[in-house]
Amino acid sequence: MAAHKGQHIIPACYLRGFIAAEAPIEHRGSKNYELGVYVNNKIVSQKWKMRGVNHEVFKKSWFYNISEPGNELHVEKSLSGIEGRYANSLKEIKKYSFLSEELKRDISCFVATMLIRTESFQANFQGAINTVVGWHKELSSDIVHHNEYAYGHENISRKLVVENTAQGILSKIGLSILVNRTSMPFITCDTPVLRRDTHSDEIAYLAGQGAHCKTEFTPNQIFPFFYMPLSAEMAVVSCGLIDHVPDENQYIECLDVDAIFKLNIMLASQSQKYIVSDRSTPFGNIEKNVSKRLQDSKPQQGVYANLYTCKNRYYFKVKDMTEIVDGIRLKISDLKTYRGIISDHDLSSIDIYVDGKPRRGMRQIELGNVNEDILEMEFVSKIKLGII
Known part of the structure; x- marks a missing residue:
């Protein structure tokens, strides 16, 4: 069991998409220095530090273990297969390969998994289940029946990672790869999937303007929008307001730095603990302003x-x-x-x-x-x- 103590919340295969191009200045003379990713806190108020993809900051002890004797590592082993397919898919995407149905299925599976394997989702979802179990205990007069009920609801949030029911949503909508052609890189964080409702008058501000944006919908119609960065230059986008069908829309180039900045800010704002980048200055000379914005971030007043x-x-x-x-x-x-x-x-x-x-x-x-x-x-x- 000790060998599986430190389990990745954010998997190494995903973090490798954000490996820095060179070591920090103080380590550039070292031949054995292993390149990693740059990490900062969720409000970007500290100095960016390089961390290897297997650093403890990305792990939590026995995070996916379930209380079933002989089957404790079921979730961990299932994730290993999903991560392996994602690593191969990312290699193909970086080569601008045709997005086959199999490749899109593997990417959809990984994005859906990343949506629900985060520490915040696991805690909130299982917490809600535990509350219901507590109500059942208060109302139940049969302790044996309650114990069976409680056992059946243990570790549901972890098992949900394997069942991966969210994958079907992305598969039905379709997906494209957003290619960042600006000077600002995509960043990521410990909650790397952005999911929000959007409208036809907003989509160009999220995915850049172009023929890929559908125009036949009125602003009153609501569409789910999914976004997850894969590297500093590429991200998955999925939305009914994006025309994912034509082959020319498989890779969508974005030249709008304001759209990239908005995506970065929205992702950073939902971070729980840390933000990840492939460089030590992802926001350039506006980083102090970004930090202040994140620190002052609060619900709209009034x-x-x-x-x-x-x-x-x-x-x-x-x-x-x-x-x-x-x-x-x-x-x-x-x-x-x-x-x-x-x-x-x-x-x-x-x-x-x-x-x-x-x-x-x-x-x-x-x-x-x-x-x-x-x-x-x-x-x-x-x-x-x-x-x-």
């Missing part, structure tokens, strides 16, 4: 609304909110947004956020009373219940 109509989406700041019968009354400050909503009669839903947290949501809505003089409007439910 009250904001996200409104969907039949064709559009409006995200705006709310000056004042009042609960009314079967709805809410909002006062805003932007005349253009106000007039856009008023003219966009077919409303769908609205969500209210206070200091970044969801506070109120309504579906099947319509406009109530409006007052342009003070930019005030009411959103009421089509189903009248007569309650506040």
Whole structure:
């Protein structure tokens, strides 16, 4: 068992995609110095340090072991096979090889695995399961039945890594390789898969502008967006707003440094402990500003609304909110947004956020009373219940 004590949370095969081109200045005279990756804390407030891909910072003791006698290393051994296929796939991608269905399947499998094998996902998911098990214990009068129930729910989060149900999502959407042609490299971190909802008016800011961006969708439609950097120059992107089908879209070149910067910032912002780069100055002369931005990162303060109509989406700041019968009354400050909503009669839903947290949501809505003089409007439910 001791031989499997230090298990990689972020696998060495993945980190090798970010190996530095040369050693730090103080070690460049050493013939035996082993190149590694540069590591910093999640707010980039320290000096970048080179660490080998097998350094302890990337490991945790017995992280994947399960409590099944004789089968403790089942997850660890299964991951070994997934990682081996990924290493071979990355070699082909770096050669700009044709993305065969088998290669895309192996990449999808690895991305899905990286999404759920992180320390944060494992802790949060298993913590939720353990809470449910605790409720079962409180409600169960049969201790034998409860023990069987509890045993069946042990290590579910770790077993989920092997089952890899998330792979099907990427396989269905399709994927492309985003090729970074800017002076800023892709960075990565201990939670290397970015997953967020996006809209047609945002995709060019995430994957660069070009023919690969679909234009037939309206801004009110929501699409899942997946992104995972593979190296400083290449990343996987998967989204229904990207045309993954044509052969010429297998490798998408991005010349927009703002898009690369945005992807880097979003990934760094979700980091739990550390950020990884292939160089000691990935952000160049703006690194101090990046560090300050990450340190000051917090949910958007104030009250904001996200409104969907039949064709559009409006995200705006709310000056004042009042609960009314079967709805809410909002006062805003932007005349253009106000007039856009008023003219966009077919409303769908609205969500209210206070200091970044969801506070109120309504579906099947319509406009109530409006007052342009003070930019005030009411959103009421089509189903009248007569309650506040």
